[in-house]
Amino acid sequence: MSATTETATGHGATEEGTPSKGMDAALLGVMLFIASEVMFFAALFGAYFNVKATTVPFPPEGTEEFITPFGPALLITIVLVLSSFTMQWATMRIRKGDRRGMNRGLAITLALGVAFFGLVAYEYYVLITHDDFGINSGVYGTLFYTMTGFHGAHVLGGVIGIAVVLARGLNGQFSAKHHSAVEAIHYYWHFVDIVWVVLFTVIYVLR
């Protein structure tokens, strides 16, 4: 066995052809997970466009009164886009080693995430009680609540993730070198926000 070399198994190896540089394994996993989530929402949007192409009239007449870009949806958009900026700021702070700045950024993002739920709850409440528009109000209602609902569920996941990362940040667990959890949640949060922007454009603006 003279031809064998003692070696560590895979991590940080330097010989030619080995994955010594590049993305952290956990971050790569998160990116792939987000890629799969993109496909999940792509399927929902595909369903929306398929129904739009085969059903007349779509969206049903009268819905433009309450599914409008100038209602709570506009506020939701502002809140979420703003939260993307605060999240980015938090990530940039920890990349520079500023734990305090990161915690502040995360706290503001968390607050905006919670505000999102207040706005969605208000929107759903008005739609259901005032406009009599529910998940069983024809295929348009089903699509509306499934798409916004699953987006909301993903925001919930993000908010929980931010809360965990913030708690760890307050414990002083992150540094300029070691903060993959922050990077991961920041990718995910941007993804959730982009999905909302597309949702807003497709459902509320373009209809």
Next chain:
Amino acid sequence: MATTTLPQARPAYRSRVYDWLTTVDHKKIGVMYIVMSFGFFMIGGVMALFIRSELAVPGLQFVGEATYNQLFGMHAVTMIFLFVMPMTTGLANYIVPLQIGAADMAFPRINALSFWLVLSGGLMIMMAFAFGGAPVGWTMYAPLSVTEPATGVDLLILGLILAGTSSLLGAINFMVTIFRMRAPGMTLLRMPMFCWTTLVTSVLLVFSIPVVTAGLVMLFIDRNYGGGFFDPAQGGNPILWQHVFWFFGHPEVYILILPGFGIISEILPVFARKPLFGYKAFVFATASIGALGFSVWAHHMFTTGAVYLPFFSFFTFLIAVPTGIKFFNWLATMWGGQLKFDTPLLFAVGFITLFLIGGLDGAFLAVVPFDFMVQDTYWVVSHIHYVLVAGSVFSIFAALFYWFPKMSGRRLDERLGKVQFWLLFIGTNVAFFPQHMLGLDGMIRRIADYSDNAGWTSLNFLSTIGAFMIGVSVLPFLWNVFITLRKPQDAGDDPWEGYTLEWATTSPPPVHNFDKLPPVRSERPVFDLRHGDVHGAPVAAITSGEAH
């Protein structure tokens, strides 16, 4: 880590059951996957025997229509989602980290989660039988799947979502493992073919599973919350289900067969004592099958009138090109080789022979007018079984015979293996070849009964005999495993004189897999290690792709 000193003695006694239930070791998880899926293989097989018994002769003698309608869908769901997928995942779980020289998967705990998720999903799907069954077929076409009142359908939907989540997490795990944890010197183009096919399969899973998950969620909403996705009365579209289902469903067939292609490509070179012919062509053929797999889903929907036929027909034919390259390479690998007809090679050659039939009768289906004629007939049943039984099942048995010595330290009995092979080989042809003729005669699938003057009786009876031969062929295998596990571990580390890294460690491997790794200078590091002296240098430096 090889450099860490491990405690020599266990601190305290822990039961073996507790060890297995809490393990995050990829090898133990792999074995659990394999055992679980073999259990589901036998359950699904018994369902198939019920189906074939009912169809043996005209008239309803055996299970009756209601049970029959539950069985044919459940048979497919069990075999596809609870046997072939977790079985190939289990094999990959055990073998891929060894082949790339890693100590474990990238995320061992998520790996364990994947296993427990698919087991829960499987049990949930089986529970459907206790709640009215799921008589909607494995394709679950709307509107039948929406209006069917049985709660079993909801259990099927939820079970499939769990199993899908398991596959998704597993796929991400494999991709990260392959991208981040390869041994020094193992470039992507020196990776064993089984790792390549696992990688491409994982890509397919990551991009197709979420789509069917979304579809299943829509179905669940339609069934339980008054949704209207697939209900024309509410403005929905039943064809939408077929789109989301087959957008997953066609990549799915490559998910089922690509690991098999990888297994065959591992076994043929070792048993022909030659390198794999055209390694790079093989890699690119695998990748292009994966890519093309996403552009053909609507060939399942030709007769709906809702899809653009020339596009999907053309791309379906196009897939025959990379598949043909693989066949060419397999034959060229065997050509002039010193073939050693041990059981793994028998199964591999059986695979090549029979999968060719499954490939050809599938190409017929790409011809639009022909597809219109045989849509939903036994021609399709025959095709799917020639690719899944003759394809996936043969490759799985080839893999089990090939890697059993690595997993247990013991070689399975050759004589029993050959008995099993011939029973399975003949049984597969007797069971499924007559179904081509039945399909051309117009016998449609999913029927429990047929008229005795339709002229289908003798072919159906023949098919039933074949099905029972397949059923019997499992018995020598079970007996083989049973007696082999009682023998001493005498197989040695490398019983087949293999080429890839899993043969460079002990059988079974230690928890950390490798004490020492050979240098990787080609896609056959263990061959280089063994024959290094022949080339003069300790190990001849061979750049991948230039080795042959």
